[in-house]
Amino acid sequence: MDGRVLDPPQDSAYGKLAVSRIEDLAQAVLGSGLKAQQMDAGQLNACLAFVATQRMVCTTGLLNSKISLSGTLSETDITLGVGLQITKGSLQWLHGIESGTVGVFLPGEEHEALYMPGSLYLGLTLSHDSLAWEAEQLEIDIDPECLATGHHPQLLQNSFLNLLRVQTAGLHRDGQESLHPAETANLALETLISHLGRNPRQICGVPSIRGLEHVVRRAIDYIDAHVNEKISIEELALASGASRRTLHRAFEVILNDTPTKFINRRKLHLIRDLLMSGERATISDTVASVGITEFGRFSFNYRRMFGETPSETVRSARKIFACA
Structure with missing residues (x-):
């Protein structure tokens, strides 16, 4: 295929x-x-x-x-x-x-x-x-x-x-x-x-979210709702109902990740979605729209994440739309 x-x-x-x-x-x-x-x-x-x-x-x-x-x-x-x-x-x-x-x-x-x-x-x-x-x-x-x-x-x-x-x-x-x-x-x-x-038992269903899982869930919900804004660790901790230390521990234990890396990765994927959508906005405007101001560091992180530059993503998207 x-x-x-x-x-x-x-x-x-x-x-x-x-x-x-x-x-x-x-x-x-x-x-x-x-x-x-x-x-x-x-x-x-x-x-x-x-x-x-x-x-x-x-x-x-x-x-x-x-x-x-x-x-x-x-x-x-x-x-x-x-x-x-x-x-x-x-x-x-x-x-x-x-x-x-x-x-x-x-x-x-x-x-x-x-x-x-x-x-x-x-x-x-x-x-x-x-x-x-x-x-x-x-x-x-x-x-x-x-x-x-x-x-x-x-x-x-x-x-x-x-x-x-x-x-x-x-x-x-x-x-x-x-x-x-x-x-x-x-x-x-x-x-x-x-x-x-075999031996039917009551299904547990979607597991209830307790403790650190609950902290991560509320943090992710907040990140997704504000991903196009600048998100500080302080406001993320407040939104998740935890201290900064507990927030970091929750992400480390549950996701083997850090809140900052998680936020930045979400933003990179959002930018990629926007670039792949075929919209006419410039790359710099698209990056700025999600609260990123350091374009040079963004370009480095984008290429490291996806194996291609933002410009290459845009060219790929244009080819796809042209074929469609």
């Missing part, structure tokens, strides 16, 4: 995309249009693979860079996800996840994740009716309480996890044709349905 605009593959089709631009990870779950941000500077390194059958779309991602993803996975369908190989420090809704974590994402509900380098995940998107039909064929009764957005309280059993990991990793390697991608998707569907039907 080549190009930057990804359409859902046809029935029983397979596609793969080597990702080098952050915009491509909007399709980290095919059809979702997620907001993707790279959290470390340097060349982005990831791979997406897609399998479509009559009943579902299967998406798997191998992320070799630190990536943040947020947004709605589907407005109409349910998504079942599993972390096949999750690197320590990865989060969903600011809650730590590990290999074998199974998630359920209902239509229209927000997903938020931070994946550390080396993480491999798989997601299945299908209608409620298709899920119910598949469960009936397997003679499995899915407890309705399991179908709530959040994490299943039990990890996927190691035997199933290892088998699914090996099958899925093959989709990201060259010469995968002999692996029958549709069989991998079907194996994943049967595995996750069986997991949801």
